[in-house]
Amino acid sequence: MTHTPVLGRSSQPELLVLHSVRIQGMADDDAVAARFDLDRAETRETLLDDEAYGWVTHSVFVGTEGWSVTERGRAEDDRRLAEELAEANARPVVEQAHKAFRPLNGRLLQACTDWQLRPEEDDRLVPNTHTDREWDARVLAELGAVDDELGPLVAPLAAVLTRFEGYDNRFSVALGRAKSGQGEWVAGTGIGSCHVVWMELHEDLISTLGIQRAE
Incomplete structure (x- = not known):
């Protein structure tokens, strides 16, 4: 019997808070809430609850502070994601998207x-000083080609699980800033650069499917 996916399934806020921490790696209250456009006060309360359950931990390191997921939190997120995926009958869609994602990832x-x-020729680890305009233009063109393929990849995902919405738009915005001369938007950290958006999408896909990154 064929099961029809539940279109546009919205995730519960409690799932989104924990999952936001997971896919971002480390994030403060504002970043956790902003990732899925959640209410900041409610997000803060959920984070404190998650901390009490041992699912997240708050730390401060060299002037940076934020939340990160624990192994127990990762297991809880896995459980919730698997339950949501089954209820939405969305596994075939996510598996197809992951299959399309893998060559783009490389x-x-x-x-x-x-x-x-x-x-x-004698050193493959020379930093790019961005003085070779042809080199940088080629890189930006390749990112543009990836950007063109990201929209068709994200659309069916968002149609079954709405938390996948926006990855393509965020990537396009970052690429646009990079092309305008703000080179940090290609692979910078602490901002929604192309690389940061891509890593979040990668973690979102594999955690949703319950597979390890190495796989």
Whole structure:
């Protein structure tokens, strides 16, 4: 018997808070709430509850502070994601998206490497000083090609699980800033750069499917 996916299933706020911490790696209250456009006060309360359950931990490191998920929290997120995926009958859609994502992932990572490094004959780890305009233009063109394929990948995902909405738009915005001369938007950290958005999408896909990154 064929099961029809429940279109546009919205995740529960409690799931989104924990999942936001997971896919961002480390994030403060504002970043956790902003990722899925959640109410900040309610997000704060949920984070404190999650901390009491041992699912997240708050830490301060060299002037940076934020929440990160624990192993127990990862297991709880896995449980919730698996339950949601089954209820939405969305596994085939997410599996297809992950299959399409994998070759794009290699291209994206290579492009980000090429943005950061400009190999020479005797040293392949020479930093890219961004003085070679043709080199940088080629990298941005490759990111543009990836961007063109991201929309068709995200659309069916968002149609079954709405928390996947916006990855393509965020990537396009970051790429637009990079093309305007703000090079940090290719692979910078602490901002929604192309690389950061991509890593979040990668973690979202594999955690939703319950697979390890190495797989």
